[in-house]
Amino acid sequence: MAEAVRHDKTARQLRLLSDALDSGRLGPVRRLVNTLAPAEIGNLLESLPPAKRQVVWGLVDPEDDGEVLVHVGDEVRESLLADMDPDEIVAAVEDLDIDDLADLVEDLPDTVIDEVLKSMDRENRERLEQVLSYQEDTAGRLMNPDVVTVRADTTVDVVLRYLRLRGELPEHTDHLYVVSRRHQYLGRIALQVLLTHEANTPINQLIDDEQPAIDVVESGDEVARKFSDHDWISAPVVDDGNILLGRITIDDVVDIIRDQAEHQALSAAGLDEDEDMFSPVPRAFRRRVVWLGVNLCTAFLAASVVGRFEGTIQQIVALAVLMPIVAGMGGNAGTQVLTLMVRGLALGQIGSSNSRTLLWKEVRVALMNGLTLGTLLGLIVWVWYRDVELSLVITSALTINLASAALGGVLVPLALKRMGFDPALAGGVILTTITDVMGFLSFLGLATLILLR
Amino acid sequence: MAEAVRHDKTARQLRLLSDALDSGRLGPVRRLVNTLAPAEIGNLLESLPPAKRQVVWGLVDPEDDGEVLVHVGDEVRESLLADMDPDEIVAAVEDLDIDDLADLVEDLPDTVIDEVLKSMDRENRERLEQVLSYQEDTAGRLMNPDVVTVRADTTVDVVLRYLRLRGELPEHTDHLYVVSRRHQYLGRIALQVLLTHEANTPINQLIDDEQPAIDVVESGDEVARKFSDHDWISAPVVDDGNILLGRITIDDVVDIIRDQAEHQALSAAGLDEDEDMFSPVPRAFRRRVVWLGVNLCTAFLAASVVGRFEGTIQQIVALAVLMPIVAGMGGNAGTQVLTLMVRGLALGQIGSSNSRTLLWKEVRVALMNGLTLGTLLGLIVWVWYRDVELSLVITSALTINLASAALGGVLVPLALKRMGFDPALAGGVILTTITDVMGFLSFLGLATLILLR
Numbered sequence: 031m032a033e034a035v036r037h038d039k040t041a042r043q044l045r046l047l048s049d050a051l052d053s054g055r056l057g058p059v060r061r062l063v064n065t066l067a068p069a070e071i072g073n074l075l076e077s078l079p080p081a082k083r084q085v086v087w088g089l090v091d092p093e094d095d096g097e098v099l100v101h102v103g104d105e106v107r108e109s110l111l112a113d114m115d116p117d118e119i120v121a122a123v124e125d126l127d128i129d130d131l132a133d134l135v136e137d138l139p140d141t142v143i144d145e146v147l148k149s150m151d152r153e154n155r156e157r158l159e160q161v162l163s164y165q166e167d168t169a170g171r172l173m174n175p176d177v178v179t180v181r182a183d184t185t186v187d188v189v190l191r192y193l194r195l196r197g198e199l200p201e202h203t204d205h206l207y208v209v210s211r212r213h214q215y216l217g218r219i220a221l222q223v224l225l226t227h228e229a230n231t232p233i234n235q236l237i238d239d240e241q242p243a244i245d246v247v248e249s250g251d252e253v254a255r256k257f258s259d260h261d262w263i264s265a266p267v268v269d270d271g272n273i274l275l276g277r278i279t280i281d282d283v284v285d286i287i288r289d290q291a292e293h294q295a296l297s298a299a300g301l302d303e304d305e306d307m308f309s310p311v312p313r314a315f316r317r318r319v320v321w322l323g324v325n326l327c328t329a330f331l332a333a334s335v336v337g338r339f340e341g342t343i344q345q346i347v348a349l350a351v352l353m354p355i356v357a358g359m360g361g362n363a364g365t366q367v368l369t370l371m372v373r374g375l376a377l378g379q380i381g382s383s384n385s386r387t388l389l390w391k392e393v394r395v396a397l398m399n400g401l402t403l404g405t406l407l408g409l410i411v412w413v414w415y416r417d418v419e420l421s422l423v424i425t426s427a428l429t430i431n432l433a434s435a436a437l438g439g440v441l442v443p444l445a446l447k448r449m450g451f452d453p454a455l456a457g458g459v460i461l462t463t464i465t466d467v468m469g470f471l472s473f474l475g476l477a478t479l480i481l482l483r
Numbered sequence: 484m485a486e487a488v489r490h491d492k493t494a495r496q497l498r499l500l501s502d503a504l505d506s507g508r509l510g511p512v513r514r515l516v517n518t519l520a521p522a523e524i525g526n527l528l529e530s531l532p533p534a535k536r537q538v539v540w541g542l543v544d545p546e547d548d549g550e551v552l553v554h555v556g557d558e559v560r561e562s563l564l565a566d567m568d569p570d571e572i573v574a575a576v577e578d579l580d581i582d583d584l585a586d587l588v589e590d591l592p593d594t595v596i597d598e599v600l601k602s603m604d605r606e607n608r609e610r611l612e613q614v615l616s617y618q619e620d621t622a623g624r625l626m627n628p629d630v631v632t633v634r635a636d637t638t639v640d641v642v643l644r645y646l647r648l649r650g651e652l653p654e655h656t657d658h659l660y661v662v663s664r665r666h667q668y669l670g671r672i673a674l675q676v677l678l679t680h681e682a683n684t685p686i687n688q689l690i691d692d693e694q695p696a697i698d699v700v701e702s703g704d705e706v707a708r709k710f711s712d713h714d715w716i717s718a719p720v721v722d723d724g725n726i727l728l729g730r731i732t733i734d735d736v737v738d739i740i741r742d743q744a745e746h747q748a749l750s751a752a753g754l755d756e757d758e759d760m761f762s763p764v765p766r767a768f769r770r771r772v773v774w775l776g777v778n779l780c781t782a783f784l785a786a787s788v789v790g791r792f793e794g795t796i797q798q799i800v801a802l803a804v805l806m807p808i809v810a811g812m813g814g815n816a817g818t819q820v821l822t823l824m825v826r827g828l829a830l831g832q833i834g835s836s837n838s839r840t841l842l843w844k845e846v847r848v849a850l851m852n853g854l855t856l857g858t859l860l861g862l863i864v865w866v867w868y869r870d871v872e873l874s875l876v877i878t879s880a881l882t883i884n885l886a887s888a889a890l891g892g893v894l895v896p897l898a899l900k901r902m903g904f905d906p907a908l909a910g911g912v913i914l915t916t917i918t919d920v921m922g923f924l925s926f927l928g929l930a931t932l933i934l935l936r
Binding site: 042044045047048049067069070073076077078079190193194196197198199201202203204221222224225226227228257258259260261263280281283284285287288290291292294295296298299300301305307308311312314315318319321322323325326329330332333336337340343344347348349350351352353354355357358359362363365366368369370372373374377378379380381382383384387388391394395398399402403406407410462466470 | 495497498500501502520522523526529530531532643646647649650651652654655656657674675677678679680681710711712713714716733734736737738740741743744745747748749751752753754758760761764765767768771772774775776778779782783785786789790793796797800801802803804805806807808810811812815816818819821822823825826827830831832833834835836837840841844847848851852855856859860863915919923
């Protein structure tokens, strides 16, 4: 329901826009587009086929260009940049926050980067270079060096006068940071604390030093986790000497959380979260064919198991009819366990201390499922083929395959994680190979042993 | 890599805790647990098997009990509540924020709810009843009625004096809300604006009325979307008469975004995001068996297609060996398209105006994949069986099935959405049924037509 509302709204905008584009009336399109926030424009551009996308991109207020570029996936961004002059690009990005600019800079042509650097003042250029010196997906790349600092040996009144002199504060400033003479991070003061204390209160009585600073080399995932565990709005970033380098704000963290979720959902299907929905057919083909090729290899592995039993199938052709059921059910059951494991691993909830308990639980659940559904399946097969032995074979085979699925569902992601691979990416392919192979092997193997006696 | 760091850290905590629990030394466990934030304790409790979970839960500082309850899934929460006396529960929840309390209240026993209501003062009781009067998953249920309001006809100085008198502000207050005499929402003033303007500045010069208020009946998804599109930290909530009712803060929105992502990942495998990883075997069994039962029915549908061709398979047993490849590859390719569609629909990026373009693109990609991989498959089959006609049959069947997969991958989620169902939940089952049926039908059907001439 809820999603439907959202969907209707954007779909209506899309339709309005499409109709206006089709009729060539660009005035209304421009007006519609420029009532939207940059992130919304980005969303809209991502949902337009290339030709219309370029038209709408040309109508976006140049002031918003930079922010829109920040809010689209890599592949769409590339297509938008391809459409701009170097001058336009420089104008678009030069007013961005340092962290956003750092995010974009790698996608820009070298000549443009030089121009952008030249257009910046020395302080900002140094800040950008500093941010870029940290590895992608670390706190250093997420931080904005623009922070407001105060000294501990002063009073509320002095700070208030300083702030009035300074004028506007950086966006989402909810705390001032207290630093030593050597710019070491000592603690923070909430704006609301400043507002609710008398003018003559010494600053050092108001310092909150409970929130630990974030280490500049910490991973983006770790940063996101801390923000959501502690309900932070912003957090200071320090180097290993505790020198304050910048601050990370919740809006960037929300983007990380969204990206993580997309990555997990898409990588399970062998997709990239930066893929343009309307990317050119040859490009989409090249990307998909690799993944499908891997799956083709695993399918051959399963087929070669069936090939071993050609003689059995020749004698009892019902086996060919029923074998996809045994294999497929294993795949379904295994995917359930795998999905729970991938989530548990991502949340850090699964380790050596509880994985055995989990494995044992899942195997028991699988045995109950196997006996229940296996018996049901056996009954149906009996009604279909009137062969008690065939029924017993499929009941046993399903139970064996569901138990294998549970074992694989728990152990495959644990092993992948230990080897440093992403369980969300490779887990599904490996697991369904196991359940296919085990399904065919147990069903056709038992059939050969029991039915061909 | 990034995830591995987090994983190592929590896994180490888990191991330490487990070792300490095993040895019966509860002192270190208590100390370890109470260095953690409530959300971290919740995460830890979710990763413990029931027996250890109850021990650790007994060691949590009672002051944190309420916040921990807010941060665990429904099923784990139930198990924790089952362990507490009514008095303990009342003590745990009575200091929670109204929005958190509203979130919990439905899981509490009726007698406890009465006790909690009695322990509250009249103002808070009325606020709670108001929040509870809105539907779950709407802005009304997410908001906290505790807001700081000021009048427009005053000055910065007066407001500052009022704030100093008032003392502490509600958590995450970044704006004060300006209301009329009738409590209608007029706009907001950032704390940093108050701090950077002279004492005698009139408030009505500082009002920001650009951010639209959130309607109290808006869905949680819509609220989350707005927050992330506009980088909001907090937003006012109003009724249809523009009366200010409360405010929503980003920390609750982060929870919604996480829940959405979990829901999407888990529902595709027929799982519930509130499932306890260690739920009792009979309960887990009951839940899983329903989903697997549905899949069993669809597997029979596919098997019955194979059953139609028993005669053909009897004559050419190679077909039984190869048919799972054709069906399985269709499933893989279809899942890729479905995953992209589910994401696009969730983001509101797909509507009637672009779905045809998308369909056409995906069909072309599928045809290229089909011809490439089909030819490869045909070659391998030729090497294996030395039968040109069989090779041609499998090449054509794979191409047909990949094209069906693309059609189904685009059309199934669109149709589900239109009928008001969740494409993430039912899409996979329907789609793999289509690709299984089409895979068997095209391969065995073509084989019957061409090879048995």
